[in-house]
Amino acid sequence: GENVEQHPSTLSVQEGDSAVIKCTYSDSASNYFPWYKQELGKRPQLIIDIRSNVGEKKDQRIAVTLNKTAKHFSLHITETQPEDSAVYFCAALGDDYKLSFGAGTTVTVRA
Amino acid sequence: DTGVSQDPRHKITKRGQNVTFRCDPISEHNRLYWYRQTLGQGPEFLTYFQNEAQLEKSRLLSDRFSAERPKGSFSTLEIQRTEQGDSAMYLCASSLDLRTSEQFFGPGTRLTVL
Numbered sequence: 001g002e003n004v005e006q007h008p009s010t011l012s013v014q015e016g017d018s019a020v021i022k023c024t025y026s027d028s029a030s031n032y033f034p035w036y037k038q039e040l041g042k043r044p045q046l047i048i049d050i051r052s053n054v055g056e057k058k059d060q061r062i063a064v065t066l067n068k069t070a071k072h073f074s075l076h077i078t079e080t081q082p083e084d085s086a087v088y089f090c091a092a093l094g095d096d097y098k099l100s101f102g103a104g105t106t107v108t109v110r111a
Numbered sequence: 112d113t114g115v116s117q118d119p120r121h122k123i124t125k126r127g128q129n130v131t132f133r134c135d136p137i138s139e140h141n142r143l144y145w146y147r148q149t150l151g152q153g154p155e156f157l158t159y160f161q162n163e164a165q166l167e168k169s170r171l172l173s174d175r176f177s178a179e180r181p182k183g184s185f186s187t188l189e190i191q192r193t194e195q196g197d198s199a200m201y202l203c204a205s206s207l208d209l210r211t212s213e214q215f216f217g218p219g220t221r222l223t224v225l
Binding site: 004006031032034036042043044045046049051089091093096097098099100101102103104 | 151154169211
């Protein structure tokens with residue numbers, strides 16, 4: 001099955017700086033990679049996703065890059081704001097239709 | 112509310128009791144998923160349905176766990192003879208019947224087994 005590893009587990013950034021979270025996956029058949037944001041006590045919510053036929057996708061301050069050869073993908077948040085503080089999960093959809101999640105990154109944006 | 116809903120939101124039970132959770136997906140979504148999330152971890156896949164058919168079950172799902180989706184709409188997850196290790200957040204998600212469709216999550220049911 002798919003195995004997704006996520007780093008770092010915690011990330012503290014100054015407001016306005018950038019945050020980068022990296023994930024690796026094991027199943028070369030995986031072709032869909034969503035990123036979810038989960039605030040304390042709330043449900044995970046999709047913030048951006050990327051499919052294997054593209055290498056990069058951007059949505060305002062959020063961007064995701066995918067390197068299929070190396071089997072890793074990254075989330076970039078620019079100009080961080082206090083409301084970006086949350087736990088972020090990467091995930092990969094394997095050939096078996098199952099989403100495998102990373103362990104999460106707790107992002108804290110310091111004002 | 113047109114999102115995924117789950118009931119109850121919280122459940123406290125004693126070890127050995129049976130519990131049942133319900134998930135109502137977004138109405139046009141054919142696929143329904145159950146996940147378990149423990150503190151400090153990402154959601155772990157348990158099982159999923161396409162319409163009423165249960166297509167995949169994780170090895171995490173012991174014989175004490177059973178899930179149904181009898182009419183291809185709402186789903187139930189039952190845990191028999193609960194153990195303290197079952198304490199977790201149980202999340203339901205639904206999606207359209209396309210492999211790379213976004214999965215929309217419900218608010219979860221937090222289970223505490225005493």
